[in-house]
Amino acid sequence: MEDNQLVIVASQTGLEENKVKNLMQRFSNSFSEAKSIVQQAKSITVTNETQVDKMMEARTARLKLKDIRVGVEKTRVELKAQSLRESNAIDGMANIIKALIIPVEQHLEKQEKFAEEKEKLRMDNRNIERIAKLQQYVVDTSIYMVRDMTDLAFDSLLNTCKTAHEATKKAEADAEQKRLAAEEAQKKEQEKIRQDNERLKALREKDRIKMQKLKDEKEKMEQKEKAKKLEEEKRLQEEKDKQTRLKKAPDAEKYKKYVDELFHVQAPVVEDSEIAQKIRNVVRYLLTVNEEAKNI
DSSP, rough: OHHHHHHHHHHHHOOOHHHHHHHHHHHHHHHHHHHHHHHHHTOOOOOSSOHHHHHHHEEEEEEEHHHHHHHHHHHHHHHHHHHHHHHHHOOOOOOOEHHHHHHHHHHEEEEEEHHHHHHHHHHHHHHHHHHHHHHTTTTTTGGGGGGGHHHHHHHHHHHHHHHHHHHHHHHHHHHHHHHHHHHHHHHHHHHHHHHHHHHHHHHHHHHHHHHHHHHHEEEEEEEHHHHHHHHHHHHHHHHHHOOOOOSSSOHHHHHHHHHHHHSOOOOOSSSSSHHHHHHHHHHHHHHHHHHHHHHH
């Protein structure tokens, strides 16, 4: 039963029978011995510190298991190192053979597929050319499987894309032309509005200046009339005051005033000598009266 467990593990690796036998010989004794000690050791249980014999028995069993484990590990390392050397030898020999075969195999495959590679190269170059042509009219050429298209199908696609591209460009150019025309019309309209505003502004300024001039002239006339009115009122007041003072003045003063006013009356110029003589007589009389009035 114990050996069968090792055989199962070894056989599951797929090793050859003689290798399995070799492994069994190296590990069977250790496995059997360890199994026996483990079964006995499971019954060792210490429950009191006075059970010194049980403690020693446990120590003995542990050291035996340790020796078996160390021996098994040593065997494992030894066998694995041997397997590694064998593996390296196998890899080295295989690599030598592959190094001999692979370059010639690749050369022969290249010769075998010469026509196929030429066709692939031709297809690649044609695909590059087709993409270059299509890129003139299409932003994303990956949406078209141009590599596998026939020449007829590609030419049809190219013409369709070209037509669509040119139509788009024309529409964009027309739209741009309309935009520029609208922009120019808007500029002209704005300029017309500006000029109209300037004219209206000039007319308003002209009217304002005219109205201001009329207002100033009206104010001047009103001020002149007001000044004239004030002057007349002042004169009348002065005359009134004079008359008032004259009324209150003594009779002699009133007489002097009267004579003085008569004396200063401008004599008229006449052609009739008789009338002229009478006027001279009046003037001489006024001179005499005026002198007499000064002595009153």
